[in-house]
Amino acid sequence: MRRAGASDSAPVVVAVDGGGSKTDAVALTLDGRVVAHRRGPGSSPQLEGLAASVAVVDELVSAVSARRPVLQVDLYLSGLDLPVEIERYRTAIDWLAWASPSTVIDNDLFALLRAGTDAPDAIAVVCGTGVNAIGVRADGASARFPSLGPISGDWGGGSGLGEQALWHAAREVDGRGEPTVLTAAIVERLGAASLSDLIEDLHFGRRSTAELSDLAPVVFEAARGGDAVAGALVDRQADEILAFARACLTRLDLLDRAVPVVLGGGVVRSGDSRMLGRVAAGLAAIAPGAVLEFFASAPIIGAALLALESGGAGPDALVRARDEVAASTGASVPVGG
Known part of the structure; x- marks a missing residue:
């Protein structure tokens, strides 16, 4: 335009x-x-x-x-x-x-951080397709992460939630796992004939694993409905966001400062109260002066x-x-x- x-x-x-x-x-x-x-x-x-x-x-x-x-x-x-x-x-x-x-x-992440705050000491965590974070300090020091997926210790975002939702659904279908409404919800969301057909299509490349990122809303909805498997995934996602923030604050020696912690990305913008409430409670426990800010803009x-x-x-x-x-x-x- x-x-x-x-x-x-x-x-x-x-x-x-x-x-x-x-x-x-x-x-x-x-x-x-x-x-x-x-x-x-x-x-x-x-x-x-x-x-x-x-x-x-x-x-x-x-x-x-x-x-x-x-x-x-x-x-x-x-x-x-x-x-x-x-x-x-x-x-x-x-x-x-x-x-x-x-x-x-x-x-x-630098764009997210600057959009959310101009404070000289600040943290930004993005949870969208994946999860990553950055921390900056007034003296120029910074905390960054390789963010290379599981090989660098990363989990979460739309891709992580979707992959784990499918993992649990597959185990429910064959009897190894707990009952979960995620199975039917995944099939409906991705328009598959059955979960077995979906898994086979993903295996042979007839469907892209990138589609699994679309399952994050399914996980949040199932958790709100009381599904224990989905609820555990939401809690795990909150803990991962908190882990990034804690690591930045610790590495930059900012745990006792009034530091803005800016959260952004599509998964954060979902506004899920269980996930964000858990992040807020966890942050208050480890860094009482930190100020959590949810950035919903681009x-x-x-x-x-x-x-x-x-x-x-x-x-x-x-x-x-x-x-x-x-x-x-x-x-x-x-x-x-």
């Missing part, structure tokens, strides 16, 4: 926030006015591959910047967790017309603020940009944001 109000020749900064399911890009003038917004498919290099991710990002950056001079580009993408991954991405975009030595490339807001800051924009521009990006992308701005 393009917006009126700025000269077609005015220079812009471009911000990109890319996850496993979608990618947002916005172009803004240095006074914080949005001139274009586009949304494309997922651009996580871990999920899509490096070349496919670069292709999605290039198309979106080119579309929103059009023929305007580009002052600065900030890219915040899921799947950029290791320094070598960031360097490979930089090499892959180096030949593109809009790329420059000042181009910022980093994990999408992280592209944070990416835009970071890009403007990289480009040298002033405070008034940041205030305007927060409202304009929210309006352009259909995201709400939290009260006080």
